[in-house]
Amino acid sequence: MPFVANSGADRAxxxxxxxxxxxxxxxxxxxxxxxxxxxxxPEPLSELxxxxxxxxxxxxxxxxxxxxxxxxxxxxxxxxxxxVSAIASRGEFLTAYTPYQPEVSQGTLQAIFEYQSMAASLLxxxxxxxxxxxxxxxxxxxxxxxxxxxxGRGKVLLPAAxxxxxxxxxxxxxxxxxxxxxxxxxxxxxxxxxxxxxALVAAYPEFEGELRDLSAAAEKAHAAxxxxxxxxxxxxxxxxxxxxxxxxxxVAAEGQALGNPVSFGGPYLGMLGATAKLVRKMPGRIVGExxxxxxxxxxxxxxxxxxxxIRREKAVSNICSNQGLVxxxxxxxxxxxxxxxLPAAARLCYDKxxxxxxxxxxxxxxxxxxxSFFKEFLVATPRPAEELYGKLAPRSVLPGLPLSRYxxxxxxxxxxxxxxxxxxxxxxxLAQSLKEAAK
Amino acid sequence: MNxxxxxxxxxxxxxxxxxxxxxxxxxxxxxxxxxxxxxxxAALPALDELTVVRHFTRLSQKNFSIDTHFYPLGSCTMKYNxxxxxxxxxxxxxxxxxxxxxxEGSQGAxxxxxxxxxxxxxxxxxxxxxLQPAAGAHGELAGVFxxxxxxxARGDAKRRKILIPDSAHGTNPASCTMAGLETVTIxxxxxxxxxxxALKAALGDDVAGIMITNPNTLGLFERNIEEIARLVHAxxxxxxxxxxxMNALTGVxxxxxxxxxxxxxxxxxxxxTPHGGGGPGAGMVGAGAALAPYLPGPIATMRGKAxxxxxxxxxxxxxxxxxxxxxxxxxxxxxxxxxxAEGLRRVxxxxxxxxxxLKALVEKDFPVKYGRRCMHEFVAMGDIAEGIHxxxxxxxxxxxxxxxxxxxxxxxxxxxxxxxxxETEDKESLDEFARVMRAIAQEARTxxxxxxxxxxxxxxxxxxxxxAARCPVLCYRG
Numbered sequence: 001m002p003f004v005a006n007s008g009a010d011r012a013x014x015x016x017x018x019x020x021x022x023x024x025x026x027x028x029x030x031x032x033x034x035x036x037x038x039x040x041x042p043e044p045l046s047e048l049x050x051x052x053x054x055x056x057x058x059x060x061x062x063x064x065x066x067x068x069x070x071x072x073x074x075x076x077x078x079x080x081x082x083x084v085s086a087i088a089s090r091g092e093f094l095t096a097y098t099p100y101q102p103e104v105s106q107g108t109l110q111a112i113f114e115y116q117s118m119a120a121s122l123l124x125x126x127x128x129x130x131x132x133x134x135x136x137x138x139x140x141x142x143x144x145x146x147x148x149x150x151x152g153r154g155k156v157l158l159p160a161a162x163x164x165x166x167x168x169x170x171x172x173x174x175x176x177x178x179x180x181x182x183x184x185x186x187x188x189x190x191x192x193x194x195x196x197x198x199a200l201v202a203a204y205p206e207f208e209g210e211l212r213d214l215s216a217a218a219e220k221a222h223a224a225x226x227x228x229x230x231x232x233x234x235x236x237x238x239x240x241x242x243x244x245x246x247x248x249x250x251v252a253a254e255g256q257a258l259g260n261p262v263s264f265g266g267p268y269l270g271m272l273g274a275t276a277k278l279v280r281k282m283p284g285r286i287v288g289e290x291x292x293x294x295x296x297x298x299x300x301x302x303x304x305x306x307x308x309x310i311r312r313e314k315a316v317s318n319i320c321s322n323q324g325l326v327x328x329x330x331x332x333x334x335x336x337x338x339x340x341x342l343p344a345a346a347r348l349c350y351d352k353x354x355x356x357x358x359x360x361x362x363x364x365x366x367x368x369x370x371x372s373f374f375k376e377f378l379v380a381t382p383r384p385a386e387e388l389y390g391k392l393a394p395r396s397v398l399p400g401l402p403l404s405r406y407x408x409x410x411x412x413x414x415x416x417x418x419x420x421x422x423x424x425x426x427x428x429x430l431a432q433s434l435k436e437a438a439k
Numbered sequence: 440m441n442x443x444x445x446x447x448x449x450x451x452x453x454x455x456x457x458x459x460x461x462x463x464x465x466x467x468x469x470x471x472x473x474x475x476x477x478x479x480x481a482a483l484p485a486l487d488e489l490t491v492v493r494h495f496t497r498l499s500q501k502n503f504s505i506d507t508h509f510y511p512l513g514s515c516t517m518k519y520n521x522x523x524x525x526x527x528x529x530x531x532x533x534x535x536x537x538x539x540x541x542x543e544g545s546q547g548a549x550x551x552x553x554x555x556x557x558x559x560x561x562x563x564x565x566x567x568x569x570l571q572p573a574a575g576a577h578g579e580l581a582g583v584f585x586x587x588x589x590x591x592a593r594g595d596a597k598r599r600k601i602l603i604p605d606s607a608h609g610t611n612p613a614s615c616t617m618a619g620l621e622t623v624t625i626x627x628x629x630x631x632x633x634x635x636x637a638l639k640a641a642l643g644d645d646v647a648g649i650m651i652t653n654p655n656t657l658g659l660f661e662r663n664i665e666e667i668a669r670l671v672h673a674x675x676x677x678x679x680x681x682x683x684x685m686n687a688l689t690g691v692x693x694x695x696x697x698x699x700x701x702x703x704x705x706x707x708x709x710x711x712t713p714h715g716g717g718g719p720g721a722g723m724v725g726a727g728a729a730l731a732p733y734l735p736g737p738i739a740t741m742r743g744k745a746x747x748x749x750x751x752x753x754x755x756x757x758x759x760x761x762x763x764x765x766x767x768x769x770x771x772x773x774x775x776x777x778x779x780a781e782g783l784r785r786v787x788x789x790x791x792x793x794x795x796x797l798k799a800l801v802e803k804d805f806p807v808k809y810g811r812r813c814m815h816e817f818v819a820m821g822d823i824a825e826g827i828h829x830x831x832x833x834x835x836x837x838x839x840x841x842x843x844x845x846x847x848x849x850x851x852x853x854x855x856x857x858x859x860x861x862e863t864e865d866k867e868s869l870d871e872f873a874r875v876m877r878a879i880a881q882e883a884r885t886x887x888x889x890x891x892x893x894x895x896x897x898x899x900x901x902x903x904x905x906x907a908a909r910c911p912v913l914c915y916r917g
Contacts, residue, residue, distance in 0.1 A: 002782065003521060003523070004786070005863060005865035006865055008866070010790075012709070014793075015792065016779075017799050018798075018812075020812075026791045026792060026795055026812060028812070029660035030660055031662075031665060031697070034696060035691065036690070037564070039562060039690055039780035040780070041558055041562075041775065041780045044777055050777050051523060054776075057532075058531075058532025060547030061532055061540070061544060061545050061546065062536065062543075062549050064536065065535040074538075075539065077537065079461070083458070083488060087492065087496070089525065090495075090499045094525075095713045095831060096714065097515055097517060098717045101503075101843055103897040103899060103902075104899070107499045107501035107502040108716035111716075113914075116448055117447075118482070119481055120914050121473065121481045121483070121914075126914070131572065131717070136757075138869075144617075146574065147913070158469040163760075166875075169757050170754060172756040173617075175756075176620070187813065207642060239477055240475045240476060241475050262538065263533060263534045264533060264536045264537070264538050264548045264765040265760065265762050265763075266573070266761055266764040267573070288912050290904060296444070299442070299901035299902075300907050303908050304908075309609040309610075310609070311613075312622075313613060315711075318616070319577075320574065321574035321705075321707070321720040323719045324718040326714045327717075328715070328716065334483055334493055335448045336458040338459075338484055340487050348461060351466050351469055352466050354466075354469040355466035362663075378588060393541070393544060398537070402585060407538065412543070420461060423462075427466070
């Protein structure tokens with residue numbers, strides 16, 4: 001019997017010790033008519049057979065590794081140093097629980113503390129928590145946090161240029177509250193922020209790649225008594241101004257790009273940062289320094305009076321399990337990339353993306369729509385983008401995301417993402433392939 | 440265990456070092472957008488590769504884990520998770536697949552989601568399943584949103600109360616608050632189940648539903664489950680099942696057949712993904728006919744011979760980006776395929792047998808308040824001698840190389856010690872735990888100072904959490 005240690009003889013001895021004649025007797029509390037139902041599941045297989053079955057299924061996917069892939073839109077294929085997986089697969093990290101018993105969890109706790117410290121500096125915030133499910137749920141919780149922080153205000157200003165799935169998640173999370181979600185277009189600094197707004201949300205960069213300085217938007221939000229919430233790209237923040245330095249009060253980010261594969265959409269890493277004065281309103285686990293009776297420094301989960309296991313219905317959020325191991329990978333990644341490697345990777349993304357935009361912008365009928373961007377840009381295409389995708393995918397070029405997948409009316413728009421993994425020859429292949437496909 | 444203090448990555452940093460090598464630029468360089476260039480880099484360390492590896496390896500050695508220690512943490516199902524699951528989830532055919540590659544390029548992934556949905560629907564007795572939620576609490580939130588949406592769709596806006604037994608996890612009431620609903624606590628009866636009179640008194644046309652954990656956090660099966668569902672339904676409410684303790688019931692009981700309208704399973708617990716020091720998990724939700732149209736999406740479906748994604752008809756919407764914590768779903772799939780129906784039943788049987796065996800060994804020294812036969816866990820009490828508290832027992836266990844049980848939960852048992860051995864532990868490890876507990880009970884009477892000073896075998900002793908929260912230091916300050 002796989003994954004059960006005890007033999008029949010062991011079980012017989014244990015049943016005798018508890019005074020039961022058979023195992024069925026242990027389930028006597030379950031209504032007899034409902035006990036031991038038949039489960040219609042496929043016959044079990046050995047480990048070898050199951051791994052073969054799963055491998056065969058996995059082979060029916062189109063792998064980015066086997067293609068020249070320019071897909072981004074919230075899931076980013078960056079280089080992952082080999083040491084990240086080596087560390088994250090250590091059983092002592094992998095098979096430990098949430099560090100509620102600090103004396104036997106100092107490894108996990110210190111790693112979280114180091115993650116918090118590096119991530120806070122990257123985003124320009126004073127505190128970052130130990131993770132949310134993904135960037136979208138981090139943003140949704142950021143909006144709820146701002147809502148609860150400002151009693152009496154009931155409006156949030158959301159950029160139309162926010163990732164459509166982020167918009168959807170924010171709307172799901174806000175459904176039960178009397179909050180008006182108003183979408184604005186263009187520069188957040190030009191949006192009227194009324195006395196009824198509790199937060200102005202800005203994307204940095206926007207879904208379509210556009211980059212803006214948010215300093216004026218921060219001033220405007222603050223003058224109206226609202227918070228500025230920024231949804232940011234963490235790798236970009238190693239090269240360009242951090243949201244905090246521009247005046248953001250809360251930052252939500254998708255941290256998948258920091259050492260985690262695209263993995264068909266999960267598990268990812270919701271990063272949430274805030275100013276120190278908001279920390280007691282913040283959801284999620286937070287680690288802080290502590291000392292024992294002998295004065296030795298250690299780390300503990302702290303400020304837990306915010307959390308569900310202490311405050312129940314009065315907690316600031318219901319979050320319990322988070323994305324611990326994904327956060328650990330981000331921690332190891334940031335430590336390894338370090339002060340030189342991370343901005344260097346960001347710089348490669350920037351240059352390669354701009355090279356790609358230059359090549360594509362020169363193609364007949366194609367136009368790059370952005371004024372300013374980091375690694376992702378929007379291309380107006382002479383033929384429907386989905387048609388171009390359909391022609392190129394079988395040739396192992398994934399040219400980017402046809403925007404019609406989210407916005408059916410935006411047929412001739414392609415969102416192209418270039419990371420440090422793309423080579424010049426792949427970029428040239430992309431441009432050449434787009435040119436041929438558009439003929 | 441590594442007892443030596445480990446410097447932080449910032450203290451280990453030395454200018455000019457770098458642990459990674461990146462390809463040289465092969466394109467022209469372009470000017471950064473004016474005014475947006477970062478002034479001063481982020482405070483990241485400069486480390487060589489070996490230093491990074493040694494640092495995190497040494498940190499890992501400061502943890503207890505399932506791979507190294509018995510971990511009978513109640514309500515957390517800290518069982519051994521097959522290593523094959525890790526191999527399955529790490530296959531490049533999954534990790535290198537972009538979530539927006541399109542249906543044509545992700546048939547394998549959609550097939551896995553589709554099949555896992557159907558297996559879990561069969562195991563739970565549900566009409567339909569969504570694998571979107573990323574954790575148990577996320578599934579709860581989805582479920583409560585669904586209940587709310589159901590009533591609103593019927594024009595019934597006055598149902599704003601959710602009934603929750605006083606033994607429930609904190610996530611239940613917290614999820615209700617996040618769904619804009621009000622929590623009403625239902626007391627437990629002398630047997631540790633729902634007090635039926637209190638339930639009847641609370642039911643009315645303002646009740647949206649009940650959230651019920653079964654087995655509950657006392658490790659007891661709610662015998663009146665069908666009657667509870669009948670009463671709540673008769674009052675116009677719906678029944679939410681918290682599947683945190685499903686490890687006791689796989690192949691033993693289908694909650695969907697007993698009147699549960701919507702339920703989450705913690706796939707990472709019962710269906711075997713290592714906890715990762717906090718996550719990631721997966722919080723699948725299953726629903727019966729009334730609530731299936733409201734499930735969060737997208738979910739996988741079949742169109743002709745191809746797999747595709749669709750939003751359920753009256754979906755509450757998206758709970759997160761993309762399609763759930765996919766890597767966790769691969770592990771759950773592998774686990775179900777290796778066990779099959781018979782294996783899943785054996786999991787529950789052995790989880791329950793191990794818990795009852797351990798309870799029989801321990802309860803002489805550590806009284807169990809609700810003493811009837813338990814399911815996968817039991818709740819003892821730790822204040823067994825003058826001046827001794829559960830915290831002292833927990834910390835002393837560490838010195839014997841055992842991770843403490845869950846303590847001070849559920850709230851309705853004073854000085855609670857909640858023990859869940861799981862099915863993967865052998866008789867010897869249970870006997871050893873019982874021997875250690877007996878030894879600690881003896882120490883509690885004869886040398887209580889050993890317990891008060893515990894743990895003494897760890898890198899740090901008990902930490903001053905009050906001071907840590909009063910003046911929080913949440914980032915490295917140099």
